[in-house]
Amino acid sequence: MAVSFVLNGEPVSLDVDPEMPLLWAVREFAGLTGTKFGCGAAQCGACTVHLEGQPVRSCSTPVSSVEGQSVTTIEGISGKAAAAVQAAWQRIEVPQCGYCQSGQIMSAVALLEQTPKPTDDDINSAMSGNICRCATYVRIRSAIHAAATTMEG
């Protein structure tokens, strides 16, 4: 059975098991590997993508549930918040191993799109679901604040 949705602005139709998590459909059938597998249980956020602009855990989202909707992955993000976040991430050198960072960035972009000037508490709420085992958290926080400043200017 084919599932049709919009992926990074392009319509796609994937012939996959409808129960298959969006994560694996995107990685193995659409060939976009920037979105990572970390836990398979919506516990770590490494698989975060945007569904209709909202951050979701693609490892726990059946692909059939996104039929007809718009999905954005790390490969497809654009706009003011995305540009500011990616630039800040590089300037502040957030990544260490880098494996969780696609998910971190997707969560951070979604936060800034909704809350352009987040407080530390806003950051805690929005980013708590994204684990980084390298513990780059100090720089994630700094980079989100820096991106918010860039967006203001």
Add this chain to the structure above:
Amino acid sequence: MLKNFAKDPRPSRRRFLQGSAAAAAGLTVGFRWNGGMPKFASAAYAADGTLAANAFVRIGTDNTVTVLSKHLEMGQGVYTGLATIVAEELDADWAQIRVESAPADASLYNNLQFGPVQGTGGSSSIANSYDQLRKAGATARAMLVEAAAKDWVVDRAGITVEKGVVSHATSGRSATFGDLAGKAAGLPVPVDVTLKDPGRFTLIGTSVPRVDAKSKTDGTAQFALDVRLPGMLTAVVARPPVFGARVKSVDAAPAKAVKGVVEVVQVPSGVAVVATNFWAAAKGREALNVQWDDAGAETRGTAEIMSEYKALAEKPGMPVRSQGDTAKALAGAAKTITAAFEFPYLAHAPMEPLDCVVRLDGDRCEIWAGDQFQTIDQGNAAAASGLKPDQVRIHTLMAGGSFGRRANTVSDYIVEAIHVAKALDRGTPVKLVWTREDDIRGGRYRPMYYHTLTAGLDVQGRPVAWQHRIVGQSIIGGTPFESVMVKDGVDGTSVEGAANLPYDIPNLAVDLHTTKVGVPVLWWRAVGSTHTAYSTEVFIDEVAHAAGKDPVEFRRALLSHHPRHKAVLELAAEKAGWGTKLPEGKARGVAVHESFSTFVAQVAEITMQPDGSVKVDRVVCAVDCGRAINPDVIRAQMEGGIGFGLGGVLYGEVTLDKGEVLQSNFHDYRVLRIEEMPKVEVHIVPSTEAPTGVGEPGVPPIGPAVANAVFAATGRRVRSLPFTRDQSV
């Protein structure tokens, strides 16, 4: 170099690796670096004008400089650090630098601290590569200068090199590296080159940008999970619920009925379900019906094991260090203090669970992995596939964390993938994926330990005796290397950080009981120091308190023979405002520890929460790692080490009931999250000593620093980890 190894007092991994390589058939390469440069044997590069001056640096006609990293990039910034060393001596422009992973070849790329073994660990990458890569960069530079001198018919002495441009002021000639690469490629490689005066360094000591920052922010960085090959299948493996159990029988039919499942094959570690995609393989595994044979399996629980450890601790173990007469000094002490500490099993839980791709085809085996232990993995892969080690080709990708997990003596995940590949049609590539549950339940944990300590003070409050007993599994024990590596009953990785206690105490004894438990164990970021730093630094705080002394002053007075410990302690204390008043409910604690020849002191500032839990607000960290190659990477490693270590002591524990692991994913194997991360301030001690590592040494002090702050706030000592289990917090 072997002479230098022998002089090194630290036993641990270094000694192990030399022995293990000798023990593993086919791995006795016998390469020793004598200061010469291994040649890069490839005519192809010369043909297209690329200068391959040695095994570590290639200069292309497109003016790019490619540095080959013999070490795994797993987040620690090693690609950037190694390239900085080459670029410095080469006088390259940082923008022209690229980094590639070196192939697996111990004759060229062995870790000079590991003997004839290529591998990454023990915070040794920069330390073992520093001289080697300086020389590699200087050699390439000398060849470019020689080529320019010949081409321009000028004296070499008048040629300068700056930011990737070779110039001759008198003649006004200049050229890029790319212009000269082809001409330099035909020249003989110089044997002796002059290294720079460190006073002239322009890259080392500055924070050049990380080479992997961009690819790790746009999703393009490639990990083993991202490898896709034509016809590739994906495997997941059903493993037994208790360690050491075996497959009794399998009903594969329900798994084979799942759409996409191609094969179900029995392998030594369990039953593999092989499918056209991950989801089908995972569903197939769910559908499998496996009966397990528990005969010979470990069926004890962790509570039971800990009781046995406590009983063992009543008796003396194998002596590790003994000076003076500790028993007599304790008997004559004016005051004695005693404490016991419990440490749980810990999973590494890197964000990228174990995975690799294997393709077996006749006399060739290819492996794609975030490979941390190339030579050991080549040997084990060869044994499992029936090939020779040099027929095993490893493509090392970046790893999504490791913390030690990917460097294991039995190459568990790679060997498992090879057994699966053997069962498939010749040449079919297979990707093995461990799920998070497989990772948390799959063993190779930081071992459980039990420590007892007793100290004696004289009437002036000076410590006169220190007795430390450690009970726990050996990381080396139970591996094929035990007979080579465990000396006189002592595995150095069990006692490092305790056996070399820096405090000046005249009567001191450390002993060890090594236990036999069927739970597989492994080094976990900072290895022995993950528990020895905790017990020794909490206990020295207790002793200071018993003596009525300030914890910083008490330590300082005992560190007169260890100036580097003392200096980081003083720096951290000063920057943290040690001794100044804090608002109500807040407190400070301190710890200092050396691991992997790097010295770190941390002061933790905490606030006790109304529910009795701890919030760590701020950590001031002082580090002495010799010459700082990249200060920002050092800061990042201290920040990360603190977060990793803090999660471990606050929440980390793997527990077993009747041999079964009770945790399975991040909901019950809790790790640190952003709201729990303290502010971190890092101060680097300026130094001209040889550079040492920073990947691990940030981890050990945070636990005891926080525990000592909890004591300062509450008067309670946390002696059983994690904090969430301890009744006192």
